[in-house]
Amino acid sequence: MKKCCLFVLFVFCASVAMAQDASQLIKKVKAKLELVDNYEATGVMKTDIAFIKAPIGKIKIYFKKPNLFKIKKEGGISLLPKGGLSVNLSSLIASSNYSTIDAGIQDLGSKKLRVVKLLPNEESSDVVISTLYINEKESLIEKAVTTTKENGTYTMLMRYGAFSNYGLPDQVVFEFNTKNYKLPKGITLEFEDDSKPLTAAQQLKNKKGRVEINYKNYVVNKGIPAAIFN
């Protein structure tokens, strides 16, 4: 009985210690991201959604604390996944009102990453759960999988370069679920139809969207007028 109690106590202490580790790690990541009050960057955005034929577009990205984020396409129309505000990392951990769970270590390519799950404490939060894959050594989030109530699950994959000191990625790949797109022919006035029925594999591919943003020329902490975000 005594041994059993000791074992339970040990497991409890260990899990508390791991949760504290995870919290500490999140704090370190957050501290790094908090070095950035605002930034402006240029970039290239590639939209890969099965039912959208779009060219690569040059974009400008603006961020301002706490969670103002805007992607503007240079003179054109931009398509972003719903909930696109979450394309930036800061908004993922902007609030501190969440519980952290350490989910161990996982391999991502050649890297070993600490997996931390964030559970919002507020019931009203749109985010149900976020799973962060963190490079402990660099305090950088390499991958984030977020499940929301309204906009499904989306995955962000980050690649870092010159601005890793600020936790700013060089590339973000954003994967998300899309709904089937179909407009009645009466609306599009396209009565001619020589399209072949989609295979099951094509239908599945149609439900996945991917937006890749390659950042260039970060300008950090030089101030950004609030009007840009309107």
Add this chain to the structure above:
Amino acid sequence: MYSLVQVELYKIFKRPRTYIAFGAVAALIGIIQFGLKLDGKSYLDFMLNDLSSSLEIDGKILNGYLVCYVMLQLLLVHVPLLIALIAADMISGEANMGTLRLLLIKPYSRTTLLLAKFIAATIYTLLLLVWLAILALFGSMLLFGTDDMFLLKTSYVVLLKESDVFWRYIGAFGFAALAMTTVASLGFFLSVFAENSIGPIVATMSVIVFFTILSTLNIPIFNLIKPYLFTTHMIGWKEFFDIKVNDSNEAIIGSIQNPDKIIKAAVVLFIHTIGFFVATVLVFRKKDILS
């Protein structure tokens, strides 16, 4: 020949009915532009309803390029009816007025006379399209501005860069000119058989409506004859606004998804035009002119 064409053009533009088509096109375009300017947002919200549930779309979607496309979709179905008003009157109108015999007394062959009349009808058709282009394209660019073109098709969406749109319109209007010339040649052909204008005008309209319905009906038995109907190919101008993508689903700027479809449609329309004209000449040369 030049003077004959001039005479025929003079006859066309002397008739008040010629200007009905120009007036109708201006009125239709004006009313669509007015409606979209006032309540274009509601129209867009309705169109984007399906898409905006998973995507945020930012930018000036309702711009001159899109407005022109919407109008061409609506108008290029009806413009043939306006062309029939003139083309189907070219020979029957003369017969009706009793001037056909008088005209044939001139020292020109019947083929030359027909060619001059056909060229005049084609010039009228082209002028109507130029008028349409000025109002629908340049008018909309002026009213709504320009931006990338966001096209909603039945099963996919096409986003064309602003710099990649204008040449497509030149191609589309060029193609439309060929399609409308085919309609003019049909009206011209039917006008040989009548002594008054109403018959060939209504017959031309009926043929176009009938064939268009056959072209749009998705019933397997009709699919066999669809490729041979000129109405099936008249919508080939839309192919200019479909872009090719590479293996990573990036749109290739300056490309067309199915250029072969455009070429095939153009060839079919050209053959029809020549066919109708040759048939007109063959019938007219043997025709006993009594009026």
